[in-house]
Amino acid sequence: METxxxxxxxxxxxxxxxxxxxxxxxLSWVVVCSGLVLIFVYSRRRFxxxxxxxxxxxxxxxxxxLAFAREPVAVKVEIxxxxxxxxxxxxxxxxxxxxxxxxxxxxxxxxxxxRSVWSFAYSFVAERRGRLAMDDVVIEQxxxxxxxxxxxxxxxKTTVAVHTRRESLSTARExxxxxxxxxxxxxxxxxxxxxxxxxxxxxxxxxGDKARDIHWKxxxxxxxxxxxxxxxxxxxxxxxxxxxxxxxxxxxxKVAKLDHATDLxxxxxxxxxxxxxxxxxAAFDETxxxxxxxxxxxxxxxxxxxxxxxxxxxxVKVDDGAAVLxxxxxxxxxxxxxxxxxxxxxxxxxxxxxxxxxxHRNAGMQDIGLxxxxxxxxxxRRGGEMLFVVxxxxxxxxxxxxxxxxLCRRTGNRILVIQTxxxxxxxxxxxxxxxxxxxxxxxxxxxxxxxxxxxxxxASFIRIGPADTTARIVRxxxxxxx
Amino acid sequence: xxxxxxxxxxxxxxxxxxxxxxxxxxxxxxLVPGAVGVVLVLFGIIIRYRPxxxxxxxxxxxxxxxxxxxxTLADMDVWQTSVLGLLLPTSLLAWSALLSEDTDSYVIRFxxxxxxxxxxxxxxxxxxxxxxxxxxxxxxxxxxNTISTMAExxxxxTVVAVTAxxxxxxxxxxxxxx
Numbered sequence: 216m217e218t219x220x221x222x223x224x225x226x227x228x229x230x231x232x233x234x235x236x237x238x239x240x241x242l243s244w245v246v247v248c249s250g251l252v253l254i255f256v257y258s259r260r261r262f263x264x265x266x267x268x269x270x271x272x273x274x275x276x277x278x279x280x281l282a283f284a285r286e287p288v289a290v291k292v293e294i295x296x297x298x299x300x301x302x303x304x305x306x307x308x309x310x311x312x313x314x315x316x317x318x319x320x321x322x323x324x325x326x327x328x329x330r331s332v333w334s335f336a337y338s339f340v341a342e343r344r345g346r347l348a349m350d351d352v353v354i355e356q357x358x359x360x361x362x363x364x365x366x367x368x369x370x371x372k373t374t375v376a377v378h379t380r381r382e383s384l385s386t387a388r389e390x391x392x393x394x395x396x397x398x399x400x401x402x403x404x405x406x407x408x409x410x411x412x413x414x415x416x417x418x419x420x421x422x423g424d425k426a427r428d429i430h431w432k433x434x435x436x437x438x439x440x441x442x443x444x445x446x447x448x449x450x451x452x453x454x455x456x457x458x459x460x461x462x463x464x465x466x467x468x469k470v471a472k473l474d475h476a477t478d479l480x481x482x483x484x485x486x487x488x489x490x491x492x493x494x495x496x497a498a499f500d501e502t503x504x505x506x507x508x509x510x511x512x513x514x515x516x517x518x519x520x521x522x523x524x525x526x527x528x529x530x531v532k533v534d535d536g537a538a539v540l541x542x543x544x545x546x547x548x549x550x551x552x553x554x555x556x557x558x559x560x561x562x563x564x565x566x567x568x569x570x571x572x573x574x575h576r577n578a579g580m581q582d583i584g585l586x587x588x589x590x591x592x593x594x595x596r597r598g599g600e601m602l603f604v605v606x607x608x609x610x611x612x613x614x615x616x617x618x619x620x621x622l623c624r625r626t627g628n629r630i631l632v633i634q635t636x637x638x639x640x641x642x643x644x645x646x647x648x649x650x651x652x653x654x655x656x657x658x659x660x661x662x663x664x665x666x667x668x669x670x671x672x673x674a675s676f677i678r679i680g681p682a683d684t685t686a687r688i689v690r691x692x693x694x695x696x697x
Numbered sequence: 698x699x700x701x702x703x704x705x706x707x708x709x710x711x712x713x714x715x716x717x718x719x720x721x722x723x724x725x726x727x728l729v730p731g732a733v734g735v736v737l738v739l740f741g742i743i744i745r746y747r748p749x750x751x752x753x754x755x756x757x758x759x760x761x762x763x764x765x766x767x768x769t770l771a772d773m774d775v776w777q778t779s780v781l782g783l784l785l786p787t788s789l790l791a792w793s794a795l796l797s798e799d800t801d802s803y804v805i806r807f808x809x810x811x812x813x814x815x816x817x818x819x820x821x822x823x824x825x826x827x828x829x830x831x832x833x834x835x836x837x838x839x840x841x842n843t844i845s846t847m848a849e850x851x852x853x854x855t856v857v858a859v860t861a862x863x864x865x866x867x868x869x870x871x872x873x874x875x
Contacts (some may be wrong), residue, residue, distance in 0.1 A: 221747070221751070224751075228755060228758075232758070232762065233850075233854050235762070236850045236854070237847070237850060240768075240846050240847060240850075241762070241766050241767060241768070241846070242767040242768065242769070242770055242779065242826075242846060242849055242850055242853065243761070243762045243763075243765045243766060243767045243779065243783055244762045245850050245853045245854055245857065246762075246767065246779045246783040246784050246787070246822075246853075247758045247761060247762045247783055247787050248854075248857060249784060249787075249822040249853065249857045250758075250783065250784050250785075250786075250787025250788045250791060251758070251787065251791055252818075252822075252857050252860075252861045253784075253787075253788050253815055253818055253819050253822065254788055254791040254792055254795065254815075255861065255865075256814065256815060256818050256860075256861055256864040256865060257811055257812070257814070257815035257818075258795070259864070259865050260810065260811035260814045260815070260864065261809070261811035261812075263811075264809065264810060264811055300804075326800070359796060359799045359803050360795040360796065361747060361795060361798065362795065
């Protein structure tokens with residue numbers, strides 16, 4: 216409990232009155248002072264009793280089912296005053312870091328009548344994608360005399376999964392309409408009716424062939440009836456795997472690798488689903504699978520993938536040049552020796568802890584993270600060919616991706632690695648010095664070595680930067696660039 | 698259950714002002730600011746604006762302290778004047794002025810711990826000097842007539858400060874429940 220500015224002013228006046236008593240040598244000033252102190256004590260005791268008996272229940276509700284980055288998310292806060300006395304307070308719903316109020320206000324002054332519920336609503340805009348943890352609602356109670364205040368943090372934990380920007384979804388729809396991710400070859404998976412057949416050649420006409428299959432142009436040229444033959448166009452079951460390891464989460468410039476990878480995964484999934492490939496998605500980090508949706512062509516599969524990818528953690532903004540990771544090394548090491556140099560607060564400790572986990576991981580924990588996902592999927596498929604699209608920067612999860620590529624080759628599956636190249640996502644330096652050039656050269660050399668390793672392991676490979684769109688990537692894959 | 702309505706608060710403020718007037722020896726030069734202070738308090742209560750009421754309160758308290766000159770509280774007549782003409786009106790006027798922004802939600806309850814504490818503290822303030830004089834008179838009978846105004850001011854101020862601190866600090870730990 217604190218004394219309000221008015222209460223402090225009252226006490227200052229009391230002190231002045233006491234001083235006046237000494238100056239004027241009169242007891243009346245002290246008596247007046249004692250009258251004010253009497254009211255001060257009374258108000259404090261009364262307010263203490265009110266605070267002690269107050270029973271406030273706070274609940275928060277996120278009104279939007281899907282929250283998108285840079286779009287308003289409506290929130291409603293309900294305050295139930297269970298006490299028999301009114302609750303006069305200032306209510307503040309604290310916003311998570313990186314959020315701003317869009318409309319309304321997250322601060323409200325109200326007098327909640329006894330045994331009643333009062334609510335206020337506002338909307339906020341999240342700058343970035345990720346899971347936002349909304350903390351307690353702060354209630355600053357003040358007494359009726361205005362002399363005291365009491366700050367209370369009412370528990371109302373809410374987690375809002377903010378999706379990537381809505382434009383990403385409309386882009387996915389557009390790309391899916393334009394681009395095709397075709398797979399040449401016959402699989403055991405029955406093709407979908409509309410795209411069942413692909414023209415493969417012509418042969419001599421045989422009685423019984425359908426008239427619509429006769430190649431009339433060849434008849435004019437050859438003088439005999441030829442029949443067009445078709446082969447079933449295969450569909451390839453695909454899993455899009457997004458690396459959420461610590462190196463992917465670090466962001467030092469405009470576009471975070473993880474955000475780009477998430478957008479890419481969404482749009483690729485949409486393209487694959489629109490081309491009738493069974494598609495699933497998973498997000499993994501160094502130690503665990505964050506979320507996973509098995510491949511399917513079910514009606515709401517894209518929505519399921521969206522929900523799964525919503526669980527991908529948000530990117531961590533680091534100071535420019537504070538955290539530099541060595542690409543191509545077997546264990547992700549920070550170039551700066553001190554983990555505290557990475558950023559402020561707990562970020563250094565967080566990265567340090569992950570570094571420790573990664574160090575343990577190399578000692579034999581092979582069935583976690585990416586390998587665990589791939590092994591599980593392959594086991595559940597029981598022999599069918601699959602395509603794994605891994606989106607990773609190959610820094611923290613390099614070894615895991617290489618092992619996954621080897622695993623895919625051993626089991627007769629395909630793997631496509633899309634590398635979000637770290638240097639292309641970093642802020643370009645205004646003047647390139649010799650040390651910077653050497654660093655860029657070393658990292659590119661490391662990346663090329665990694666690419667060679669992956670290609671030797673039978674993986675297809677494509678390196679992308681923040682300017683690469685899904686349409687461009689899909690076209691590159693179709694042209695066989697990968 | 699009595700609600701502190703605007704009418705009640707205005708009545709209390711005017712009663713306090715009347716008590717001031719009854720026990721004080723107001724000159725015209727003090728009557729004018731005193732009246733302005735009362736008007737400010739009433740105005741603040743009517744329009745529910747606490748700063749105006751507080752300004753009026755401090756003006757009135759200064760006027761009251763200037764108009765009632767108390768040199769000793771050991772005398773019963775002066776003691777009665779100080780309690781009825783200063784302590785009680787000050788508390789009542791401060792109560793009504795501080796409640797000026799409240800919108801009829803304040804319920805006056807007498808059978809509460811806060812009210813009992815306030816009563817006890819008020820009684821302590823009132824009897825401090827007479828009791829001190831009695832103790833000093835018992836211990837050193839010759840010194841009872843030589844207690845100066847400054848000594849009484851010091852004793853009362855010490856008691857006020859210590860009582861306020863004790864009353865405020867006790868029960869502080871129990872305010873953490875929500």
